[in-house]
Amino acid sequence: MIHLPPAASAMLLVITVLGAWLDIRRVEVPNWLAVASVILGVGLNLFLYGVRGLMVAAAGMILAASTYFVLNLLRIANLGRLKLMAPVGAIIAGSLQLLRSQDHGADRTASRI
DSSP states (O other): OOOOOHHHHHHHHHHHHHHHHHHHHHSSOOHHHHHHHHHHHHHHHHHHHHHHHHHHHHHHHHHHHHHHHHHHHTTSSOHHHHHHHHHHHHHHHHHHHHHHHHHHHHHHHHHHO
16 A cells, blocks of 8 residues: 655545546646646655656656547557646656665665664
């Protein structure tokens, strides 16, 4: 199970609910929501995890966006979904990287015992 910081969980909830509601209501995801969400997600990871969080958030954003870009090329998803998934990738990636590095530290400690 993924344990996100409370700020990341709240931000993720607001972005996805607002994005889904606007997508259903207007049949588009506004650019202001996508840009603000990316800035907030990257900024949150920079604040929580420093420069490493910034790099990991950028990588998560690129991975999520490239995945949905391929789905767009295959005509499975439109670019509105990409505009919602890029900030989600930026928000979640920092926490996943931190958890992964904590798990490796626990493995190294357990192997020494």
